[in-house]
Amino acid sequence: MSAGTGVAAALHQARRSGQALAAFPAPIPATLADAYTVQRDLCAALGVPLLGWKVGRIPQTLIETLGAERLAGPVLRVAELDGEAPGDARVFAGGVGVIEAEIILRLSAVPTRRLASDREAMSFIDEIRAGFEVASSPAPDVHDHAPYGIIADIGINNGLLLGPRLDAESFDRIVITEIEGSRVGSGRPCDILDGPLGSLRFLVDLHMDGVIALEAGQWISAGAITGVHPIAPGQTATAHFGETVRIACTASTDPGFAS
Template sequence: MTVTEAFSPSSSSRSAIARAFTDARRDGAALPGFPGGRLPDSLAEAYAVQDAAIALWPHRIVGWKVGRIVEPAASQVGADRLMGPIFAPRLWQAGAAPTAVPVFAGGFAAVEAEFVIRIGQDADPARTAYTLEEAAALVGGFHVGIEMAGSPLATINALGPIAVVSDFGNNNGLILGPELMGWQERPWETLRCETFVEGVSVGTGTAADLPGGPISALRFALETGARRGRPLRAGDLISTGAVTGIHDITAGQRARVTFPNGHEIHCVTEPAAGMV
C-alpha cells in the first residue's frame, strides 16, 4: 500500500496523524513519509486532521494562509483553494535586515510572494456565503508579505492537497510587510511581484494571477472558516496565495521579494531547532 492511497480515518487515526505532524514540528524534525502511510480520503477528513493538530498546538492562531489547488487535483477533491493556520510565534514583522526563518532539515521549505489582508472587523460566525463586494468590506488593511511554506514532510506538495491540509496547510509562518496604500484604485494587473533566491530571479507575477484576485481568496477564507466553526476575527491576517509561484529554499539560503510602491522583503533561512 502506497503513501498516496486514501482512507477514511477514525478519530484515533486522525489524532495519530495530527500528533505525528505536531511532534515533528515541535522537534524541528523531518518525517520519512505521511504518518501511517495512507492519506485521508477527502478534504473534509484532512481538515478534521488539521483541527486535531490545532487542538494539540499550544500557540494562538493569528491568521490563515490560503493556497490554490490546481487541476487535476481541484476536480478530484472538489475545491480550488485550501487553508491552514498561521500561529503567533511564526508571524514576523519585516524590517531592514533579513528576517531569519527556521526550516526543517530534510523536510519541505519554500518562499512565496503574497498579498496579505488584515481583517477589519469580526465576521458573522453564521454567515457562509459572500459576494466579492461583501468580502472586500471586511478588509482593514492590505499588506505585502512572504509566506514561508514548510513541513516536516519533504513530499507534502507532491502528495497533493489532502496531505497539505493535514499539516497546517504546509505553512511555516508569515513575514508581514508594509501596508500597500491605494490598492483599491489599482487594477490587479498592476500589482506586480518578483521573487529572488540567492540573487537569482525565480518568478514574477501580479495579483491578477490569483483567480478572482486576492479578494476571492479572502471570500474563500470567510466562507470556509465559518463552515469549520472558525470564523475570521478582527486583526486576523489572510495570506491570499503565491503570486510568483512556490519556490523551494534550503537552510542558509537568502530570498528577496520586490513589491509595488518600491517595497521589498528579505529573509534568510536557518535549520530549525524546534518549533516551540
C-alpha cells in the same frame, strides 16, 4: 486529540522537535473533510493561538473532482520585517521548505454571511501588507499527497513575514521574486484565480460551513503570486512589489515549535 489521530500525533512530534520525518505519516487522509479534521487536531495539540490563515491551491487535476480550487491552513507565527534587514524564514532541515511572495490582508471583523463581491470583501479588511509566507513541512514528500497532506499539516505554513503597507487602490502591482539574486518568478496578485479578495471569500465560505473559525485581527495570506520557490537554510529570498517596495528574508533551520 480525538481518537484515531496518529497522523496528527506524528506531525505534532516532528513540528515540536524540529526533526524531519522519513515520509508523511500513514494513513494519509483521503478526503478534504478528513484532512481538515487532522489539521484541527494538530492545531489543538500545538496549543497556540491562530494568528491567521494561509490560502493555497488545489492541484489542477483534482479541482473538478473535489469541487474546490483552494485550500486553507492556519497561521501560528507572524513576524514584522524590519526595514532592509532580512527576516528569519524557518524551514525544516530534511523536509520541505519554500518561500512565497504574497499579499497579506488583516481581517477587521468576521462576516456573518457569505461575500458576493470584491467590494463587499474589502469592507472587512483594514490593512494590506506585502509579505512572505514561509511554507515548510517536516515530511519531505508532503507535496506528493496534495492537497490532503498539505491541509493536514496545517497547510504547511511555518509563518508569515509582514512587510510594508500597501494602498488598497494600488496593491495589484507586478511582483518579482529572487533567490540568491536570481529571478525565480513574477506575477500580479489579481492574476491568481480571482485574486486576494477571492481568497478571503473562500475563507469566509469555509467559516460559514464550520470548517475553520475566522476571528477579527487575523492575517490572511492570500496566495503565492510568483510561484512556490524552494529555499534552503542560508539562502536569501527577495521580493519586489512594484518599483518601491522591497522585502527580504533568509532561511534558517527550524529548531522546533517549542523554541
